[in-house]
Amino acid sequence: MEQRYATSPDQMPGFGTEELRRRFLVETVFVPGEVNVVYTHHDRIVLGGAVPAGKQLALPTFDELRAEYFLQNREIGIVNVGGTGTVTADGDTYTLPEGACLYVGKGTRDVVFADAEGGAAQFYLFSAPAHTVYPTQLVLRGEGNVRELGDQLTSNRRTLNQYIHEKGIRSCQIVMGVTELHPGSMWNTMPAHTHDRRTECYLYFNVPADARVIHLAGEPSETRHLVIADRQAVISPSWSLHSGVGTAAYSFVWAMAGENQSFDDMDSAPVTGLR
Ligand SMILES: O=C[C@H](O)[C@@H](O)CC(=O)C(=O)O
Ligand SMILES: [Zn+2]
Numbered sequence: 001m002e003q004r005y006a007t008s009p010d011q012m013p014g015f016g017t018e019e020l021r022r023r024f025l026v027e028t029v030f031v032p033g034e035v036n037v038v039y040t041h042h043d044r045i046v047l048g049g050a051v052p053a054g055k056q057l058a059l060p061t062f063d064e065l066r067a068e069y070f071l072q073n074r075e076i077g078i079v080n081v082g083g084t085g086t087v088t089a090d091g092d093t094y095t096l097p098e099g100a101c102l103y104v105g106k107g108t109r110d111v112v113f114a115d116a117e118g119g120a121a122q123f124y125l126f127s128a129p130a131h132t133v134y135p136t137q138l139v140l141r142g143e144g145n146v147r148e149l150g151d152q153l154t155s156n157r158r159t160l161n162q163y164i165h166e167k168g169i170r171s172c173q174i175v176m177g178v179t180e181l182h183p184g185s186m187w188n189t190m191p192a193h194t195h196d197r198r199t200e201c202y203l204y205f206n207v208p209a210d211a212r213v214i215h216l217a218g219e220p221s222e223t224r225h226l227v228i229a230d231r232q233a234v235i236s237p238s239w240s241l242h243s244g245v246g247t248a249a250y251s252f253v254w255a256m257a258g259e260n261q262s263f264d265d266m267d268s269a270p271v272t273g274l275r
Contacts, residue, residue, distance in 0.1 A: 001048075001062045006041045009239045012218050024217060024240075025226055026233040029203065030082075030122050033057065035113075037125060039064055042237045043173075043199040043257045046074070050113045050123040052085060059111035059125075071108045075130035077164050077176040078102045078123050079253045081205045081231070085121025088112040089136050096121070099141025099178060101163035103171055106130040122231070124203050128257035130172040137169045144168055144177060155245075156187035166261050175263060176255040180206075183249050192216065192243035192274070193266035198258030200242055203233040204250055211248035216241045220269035241269060 007023050021027070026038050030049040035057060037048030046065075050057055061070045070076075078087060080096040087094050089104045089111050096102055104111060115121050144163040150156030162168055164176040175198075179188060204213050207230035217240050218224045228234060228244070236242035238258065 001046070001064055002038045003064060004038060004040045004235070007237060009219050012222060012224060015224065020217070020224055020226055024235045025228065026235070029124065029231055029233050035059055040199070040235050042235060044129050045199055045201065045257050046125070046127040047201050047233055047235070048125050050125055051082070052113045052115050052121055054115060057113040059113070069109050070111065071104065071106055073106065073129055074127050075106050075134065075171055075174060076104050076125060076127040077171070077174045077255055078104065078125055079176070079178060080121050080123055081203070081253065082122030083119030084116040085119050085123065086114045086116055087123070088114070092136070094138045096138070097140065100138060101144070101176060102136070102138050103134070103164050103169045103174070104136045105134045106172070107133050108136065124253050126174065126176060126201060126255040128173040132172060134170045134172065139163045139169060141178070150185065150187070152182070152185060154187070155185050156190055157182040157185040158188060162263065165263055173257040173261065174255060175257070175261050176253070178251060178253050180251040181246065181249040185249060186246045187243070188252065189243040191271055192220070192241045192269045194220065194239060194241060194269060195256070195266050196238045197260050197265065198256040199238055200236045200254060200256040201233055202236070202242060203231070203253040204228050205231050205252065207246065207250040208248045211246055211250070213244045213246045213250060215244035220273055221275050223274060
């Protein structure tokens with residue numbers, strides 16, 4: 001699996017476009033017939049995709065994990081951003097229509113991805129180290145804790161759905177959900193924030209083929225941008241902004257891991273202070 005070492009904010013001013021993308025963007029998440037993942041040393045998150053493409057696709061272990069099986073010392077959050085599929089965890093099969101989220105706890109030996117009848121599933125994977133076992137649990141699209149955010153007048157009306165969090169599906173570290181922009185709204189997470197206790201990753205999806213998201217990264221006082229296409233993921237270290245504006249409406253899976261799980265524990269970055 002691809003490994004990416006951690007980046008310090010004092011390196012940011014020296015990065016050109018290619019270097020920024022190489023460090024923070026996961027350009028290809030979904031590869032048909034494969035489990036394709038990246039290991040970032042920021043909070044030791046493993047993120048990527050699993051695309052069964054008509055077959056039974058097992059979650060393998062990787063040498064870099066030094067574990068007998070993937071979830072020996074880890075937990076995983078899975079969101080399906082494709083057609084309906086199934087995930088089988090130690091013999092129990094869960095059906096995930098588009099937008100559903102499955103948490104699979106530490107200690108689960110066998111995880112197998114498959115398409116449901118007529119479906120073409122695309123499972124987004126987000127895994128973090130775990131210290132104890134929480135039960136495997138499924139939540140369907142729209143059935144998490146719903147928060148309505150933003151305003152049409154500032155082009156940031158969006159519906160945020162919290163799936164794995166303190167008052168929802170329990171986990172050791174992972175906090176995960178999906179945000180959907182309303183038609184005509186383009187800005188996510190503005191006003192922006194950082195959270196020095198957690199790394200966060202976004203997977204942008206439902207981005208039209210001819211549209212892009214201009215994603216802001218870096219410290220609030222020294223911002224950079226990445227131009228992101230459909231079904232690409234971006235890693236935001238604890239010190240980095242993670243906000244974006246699309247050239248059309250879109251959705252994204254957001255997921256965090258780190259020191260705490262307090263969703264509202266953000267360090268706000270007021271618009272007037274951005275540079
Ligand atoms: O720390 C929280 C994350 O940045 C996201 O949940 C924010 C988000 O989905 C949004 O504002 O639309
Ligand atoms: Zn955040």
